[in-house]
Amino acid sequence: MVDVSFLAGGGEMGALIRSHDWTVHPLGNPDGWPQALRTAIRLILNSRHQLCVFWGKDGIWFYNDAYRQTLTDERHPSSLGLPAQQVWPEIWDEIGPQIAQVMSGGNATWHENQHLVMRRDGRDEDTYWTYSYGPIDDRSAPGGVGGVLVVCTETTEQVLVSMRAMEERQSMAELFEQAPSFMAMLRGPEHVFELANPGYIRLVGEREVLGRTVADALPDAAAQGFVDLLDVVYESGMPYTATATPFAMQPAPDAPVRQFYLDFVYQPIKDSRGEVIGIFVEGTDATERTRAENALRASEARLRALNADLELQVAHRMHGRARTWQLSTDIMGVLNAEGIFELSNPAWQAILGWSEETIVRTSFFDFLHPDDLARTRVAFARAIELGEPALRFENRYRHAAGGYRWLSWVAIPEDDKIYCSARDITAEKEATESLARAEAALRQAQKMEAVGQLTGGIAHDFNNLLGGIMGAMEAARAKLDQGKPEEVPRYLELSETALRRAASLTQRLLAFSRQQTLDPRPTNINRLVAGMEDLIRRTIGPSIHLKVIRATDLWSTLVDPPQLESALLNLCINARDAMPEGGHLTIETANHVLGERSAATCELEPGPYVSLCVTDTGTGMTPDVIARAFDPFFTTKPIGQGTGLGLSMIYGFARQSGGQVRIHSEPGAGSTFCIYLPSHQAGAPDKPTVQPARPPQPVRQSETILVVEDEPSIRELVCEILADTGYTVLQADDGDAGLAILQSDVPIDLLVSDVGLPGSMNGREMADQARITRPGLKILFMTGYAEHSTVGSGQLESDMHVLIKPFSLDTLRQRIRDILFGPG
Known part of the structure; x- marks a missing residue:
């Protein structure tokens, strides 16, 4: 009979320890644990204080519910039962010797407000702790100490408050x-x-x-x-x-x-x-002033006889104070309750150019910069009405010659007056602004360097593709000249392959720039992953073990399913390439509610999100590679084995969908890529709706199609293929000409139009005008760029459709057939 009563209770951590698979762990089943460990586990599980235990020579880690509140997703619940150094690698240099001291039979340790730099939510964070390490006696252990009991309290907030108060x-x-x-x-x-x-x-x-x-x-x-x-x-x-x-x-x-x-x-x-x-x-x-006043009162009877001598004495006594007032390089003044400086020293004119006569008849609010007026009024009112002094109060005063100077004030109210002094800090402000401009210029230079790298990569890849197309076309023409037409299809296939690669490259660039045309639908990612599982297994090969972890009650998300499928497959291919000798690949879904702190770390708005994570046990990534992973055309693969646009496409797709992509990786420890997407309240359909089969509809000569396209080669090909199919085709080369036909009496069953058209209106504007007189007109937009202002993000009206360039003529024929007659 297995006795695990010592694990009873303990809240979340008690349940987690009970459900943990200990059969494969070095400690073995809990019923075989040393009594000292059993007692320590029972102690921490039933305590509401933050407690944890490091057991044995490896410091196997256990912790209770109170301690769990200090942990982030990096450590909970994955760190339960792991060795101490593996749980706390970033602070091991500090705590490792302390644990070793206790384990070796030394005394318990005590640390107050110990500074520790911990890894939380993917970044280093300064924390402070008060804790003690005490021995857990175990006669069967070397030295009689089986483990370390940790009693701790995080004091980060208190320490930071104390530091701020000191500052x-x-x-x-x-x-x-x-x-x-x-x-x-x-x-x-x-x-x-x-x-x-x-x-x-x-x-x-x-x-x-x-x-x-x-x-x-x-x-x-x-x-x-x-x-x-x-x-x-x-x-x-x-x-x-x-x-x-x-x-x-x-x-x-x-x-x-x-x-x-x-x-x-x-x-x-x-x-x-x-x-x-x-x-x-x-x-x-006020000693000198008071003594002078007392002397004046005592001498009033002798004033007439001693007037000349007394005036001389007063002048000498006041000379020092007046000289300080006159020579000070700081502005000084006495401000009354009406906002007038009754007294002002010469520094006003030296710094601001205003004479004493001007100052004494002008409200000081008239000198202020408009942007500083409101807050200065508040400070003035508090000084006059509440007697609150203003220390290091900064605002801008207008100079007599134009412009403004920054001043830093010390203002002390007394009775109904405010005694003020101010220092000119304009030079300091200008130095700060100059530094900010230099930093902005540096950031702009870095942006331009990134743009140069992007355009260079685009030119390199497109030159390769154009070279393949041109070579294939020249070879086909040579075979025709040699009278060998049977060999032409092979070169045409090579040309088509290069064209498809060019279209894929363009689509990835649009995804990176968040400008691709998306078709978002409520989607359950669990069902999407299940539908791709066989494809992924075939893609990664038998040497890689695939594990899929699906969250129960996973929320729905509003996303373009094919784009998400492409992103998932791309991540799995990258994981496969990172494990050339085989390994483990895990796909996991989860629900998350991001608070202010976590959302800011991920550069997202707070709220509910769904995550799709792909984890491998491959070579991992260095911090430098992680920093550039989403850059277009950046790749660590050998030349010819990657364009460097896969991850940038995933990043652009996620951001355009309102989400984010995050990377967690270390060299030699594998990588995890997580796509976060906003949850969607409306649930995804349980299964795709199957349209009933319909018999093929014959093309009738009565269907008339208007083609509006400014590119002559595309317009000619589209019109020719539609005419060959049996439609009546009209054409125009800009929006104005197309609208003129649409506003005539000519019957038109379908408008096929480019979005970006020359002239006074684009394709969407032309279509909106046409529907005023033809409300039921069916419309197919052709575009190679997601112009949100025209086709809209999910804002197309009924019977409006989009076809992404480039497309095959067969695709165009089938799409038009479906629009006119319905799928079937």
Whole structure:
């Protein structure tokens, strides 16, 4: 009796382990597994934490449902029971030594926020994990350790959030460094210094403040009530603005106490819920100004007698500050609530060419670039109404001589004014745009190189085909001149073969360019594959084992069945050529629902898709070959054994059908090609509809056909073959001439027309005009190019048909017969 009760439960992974075929696995049937392994498996299956087990010297891998949520299609469910190095090749250099340490009897390991580059959805992804490796005791194992128990948690999101927060703090610190006023950022109700710019450090003296509370770092400030004031702002959530507030401080233990006067604002910082989480401190040293004002008030009684001397003193004291205002290379100004700069420094004229007189009577919105107007209005309103500062706000200002300059602003609101400074960043912006233009030029050059390769390949193949046709025709003419007509058919067959190859080449080019004419129909791919299975087996030969895996309840898709059959056969032939010594070929269908992330990886819209995958065990492909696999005329096959258009045709067909083709391959490990096609709600027919047999219809002399074709040789051949068949034939060489006949009283049973016609209308436009007076007119379009604007993608009206050029005359005769009399 086999006892596998330890595998009971465990959700999806428990069921997967129970259903796995262990008879061919090195571990054998579960009832023979070591007790330590059985206990570990039962532990992880019944845990809701992310757990997995590496067992034995090869590290055979087991995992539970919680861990399965971190895996993508590359590893689940295929990795169950595989050796650890095969499951995790890309991170083996990191985790391999850790597993070996535990297996050798070493201590358990612990790793916090370990960086690991994992392969997910076909690409490398930076991830972070906190995990431990612990030994699983097994007396029968070497060293007494049978395996490794892994307890882990993916911390990628938390680490990235932490990194972004650190970057934002660094950016804010850089802004603080450049500000001319003193600034500090306090965090929490204890008012802990998080940031302090050089201006703040100069104010309080060279002392350590970061990470300390205001009360601890600045006891002088606490004693003078500034901490109490911070508490009020933090608790009320209301800003506090002060002007000329006295403040005494001893900058150093052996230095004298200094008396300051400060203009400052305490601005509460709120989170998304409106709760205060900190306070922004910004201000200027107003000592000189306040002392001057105090001196003026104290000296008012002596003003008349000392007026001349007092004016001189004030001028000297204000000279330094005015000189800074005058010589600054940055724009400075004081903006009022009406949007007028009441004060502006000379840098306005140096950078933008505007005089102070112009600025003081003009709203600053009149200087803005139209594209920046709306967002600047929003920032201005928030500063005036909510008191929110603007840091590194960028917009464009008009220059007096024309054009615009980019400016980066720091704007701090106080009362009903905004104190602003701006740096000219036009040169930086232009350098960035120049780099973007250079990159665009490089991409264009690469596109032109690809076009050159494409045209060169087309010319090479068509020259070969034309050479075959010309040679065959010359040989046929020579045989006729020699009086040997019986040998002519052989050369005509060679010419026809070359013509068919040219038509196939054109069709593949149209498929690659997504311009071929498709006939999409609701299709069940399972039935399509079943219908081709015998053909595929004969094509790949007996040395290759074919396996077909059909998904149950496979969705339908809207696709051109013959084109999909051609694509599948092409992939199977490529797989056969990649396995010259034989191997295994697997065709598999599946349903997929692509989310935002997976769809973006596949360059598709999110939604339901059906996949058709062909997997071989052949030579595989290098990354360089995969990157060029869909390029037209690119092939790794020897000269003469491939045109290099097969995969490009499949790619173009899939993209034109609203889908995609993806390649997964490694050298020596085989290849998988997957065609993804959008699902279609309407189901495909269970089997093709069989038309009842009808007796052949004789051609009656009363059927009249109008042929409209601008190419004289084609028009002459079509008219001649139709006349020989017994029809009455009319002809025209452009749309205008054809419409004139169609609008006459001449009876016409069928219009045969090229789509691309010279003159004022194409073939579709001519047919639409004709149906105004002949609503029941049957129409056959001849075209070598899918002109969507004319024939339409599945938008043809009833009794409108399409025949793709080039075509044989027998095909034309049969198609016209079917249109006029019905198939039969």
